[in-house]
Amino acid sequence: MVSLQSIDHYEFKEILGTGAFSEVRLAEDQRNPGSFVAIKCIRKKYLSKSQNSECAIKEAESRKESLNNEIEVLRRLRHPNIVRLFDVLEDAECYYLVMELVTGGELFDRIVQKGSYTERDASALIRQVLLATEYMHSQGVVHRDLKPENLLYFSPADDSKIMVSDFGLSKIENNESIMATACGTPGYVAPEVLSVNEGSSGYGKEVDCWAIGVIAYILLCGYPPFYDENDHELFRQIRMAEYEFDSPYWDNISDSAKDFISHLLQKDPKKRYSCVQALEHPWIASNTALDRDLYPFVSEQIRKNFLAVKRWKKAYNATTVLHLLRRLQLNKSNSTVEKSTNSADSLSTFTFDEDKLTEIQCQQLKSISIDKQDKLPPKLQTSSSSPSSLSSPTHPSEIKPFSFNNVTNEIENIEKNDNNTT
Known part of the structure; x- marks a missing residue:
């Protein structure tokens, strides 16, 4: 799992983020001055049982399994729209995940900063997410937690590409096992995920395509297709794929965009568009996305519905x-x-x-x-x-x-x- 390279090759700079079990540090590669990476430092003591209680043992085992899974997944993936894992190192106290440095910020933050934003912009964004996800699926990887917060811009440049990040819930799909764990983020989770405890046979990579449909919907109006104060009602809406293109909020959105979303927010995963099919849809592959400015309404809704909560x-x-x-x-x-x-x-x-x-x-x-x-x-x-x-x-x-x-x-x-x- 761990490389023989030394962590001493890297000079740690400021902290980019912290958590209960880890921190992410900016670091410079001393072998290549001026080359920077992001290093996730995971404390080993949190991967081993600190107490003899059954709960503590299970938590430690779960954290270690999650780390091993994330490393295995990231080592499989090499794509221009996926944050790359360069190396895994260790010393006596920590494991170190040496990651590609992404500096452009989160998707929603950039949209509200743009000043102008069109349906074509949304189409271009979704195309990049589809390309990354189609590649993941070709490598047997299901992300299981695609959402706007996990879509980052590579750099502050106006023409920066989008990067898919956070593979903590991802899973390698194979013929020997099925995915039957209810996980993900409410509001983006697919109907079949909600049915795993009701006798269903599990789910597959189609859950990522559903999530992309939800993201595309939000990018065009600034609010989610599924929401309710009561969780049971929220999940009922999702199970039934019960959503609307509300007037007047969707009146200026193309029929092509609505058709694209409808094929992804399909309740039956067998009828749902795959990434390959979605990439061939006219809203992505042709010039059917409109160039009308959506910025005033969409940015206002994103600020109110997402950024304030963040x-x-x-x-x-x-x-x-x-x-x-x-x-x-x-x-x-x-x-x-x-x-x-x-x-x-x-x-x-x-x-x-x-x-x-x-x-x-x-x-x-x-x-x-x-x-x-x-x-x-x-x-x-x-x-x-x-x-x-x-x-x-x-x-x-x-x-x-x-x-x-x-x-x-x-x-x-x-x-x-x-x-x-x-």
């Missing part, structure tokens, strides 16, 4: 978020009667990098129910319990935006109250 998630250490939001929810529960009775089954409140949380913390975070204005806005929907909503449904563009300042102030007030009581 700011909040990055602002707090995950364990602090867990501690404070649990109390925040308790305070709100006294004045809020209508809350989901299935919060223990919740999977869609927030998705955190597993590297930043223990398995137990992840499950606790997933059980938190946040007030409506603090979550991603739902898609066009009606409520059976509200007659007025039947005649006047609420669209994502009309939902009150996520307010980072409001949540910050509320959490600070809770902390002050806690300090006063203690």
Whole structure:
């Protein structure tokens, strides 16, 4: 698994990111001055049991298995639109994954910075993702967690290519085993993944094509095709492939784009477009994508529906978020009667990098129910319990935006109250 090269060849610079079990550092290759890489440093002590409890042993084994799987997958892949693993090194304390340095930032951040954005831009982006995913599938790899946060720009240049990253949930597909683990990010997960615990025979690479369909939908309107406050309703929408091209928000989008998305958001994986078929669709292969500027509406929706939530998630250490939001929810529960009775089954409140949380913390975070204005806005929907909503449904563009300042102030007030009581 590990190269015989020495980590001493690299001079570590600033920290690019941190987690509970690892950190990512900028590093310069001393054998080639001016050549920089990103090195993920995984502490070995977190890959071995620290206690004799069954839970601790399983967590350590799971982390080690996940690391080995990610390394095996990345070593298979060499594609211009996939972040490359150069080497795996170790010393007494850490394993080091020497990765290609990607400096252009996340997809959504770049879109809102552009100033102009068209359907053709979205088509070009999706084409690159399809090329990378088609290559993955040809190598027997299923990503299983394709989403905008895992699509990065290689450089700050205006014409920079897109890079697919984060293979922590990826899987090597073979004839000896089937994929039957319910994993991924809610909102992007395919119908067949939600059926793995209901007697289904598992799923395959088609789940990545579904996720690309969801991404394409968001790139053209700025809000997700599937969303609901109640997780069971969200998953019902996904299982039924129940989504709409809402008017007037999709009126200026080409029929070709809608047809392309419809072939990817196909409930039956056998009828769903493969990456090869999607690459041959006129919206990708021909000139059917429109050149009309979508920037004002799409950028506004992305800021409101995605970037505000990302700011909040990055602002707090995950364990602090867990501690404070649990109390925040308790305070709100006294004045809020209508809350989901299935919060223990919740999977869609927030998705955190597993590297930043223990398995137990992840499950606790997933059980938190946040007030409506603090979550991603739902898609066009009606409520059976509200007659007025039947005649006047609420669209994502009309939902009150996520307010980072409001949540910050509320959490600070809770902390002050806690300090006063203690």
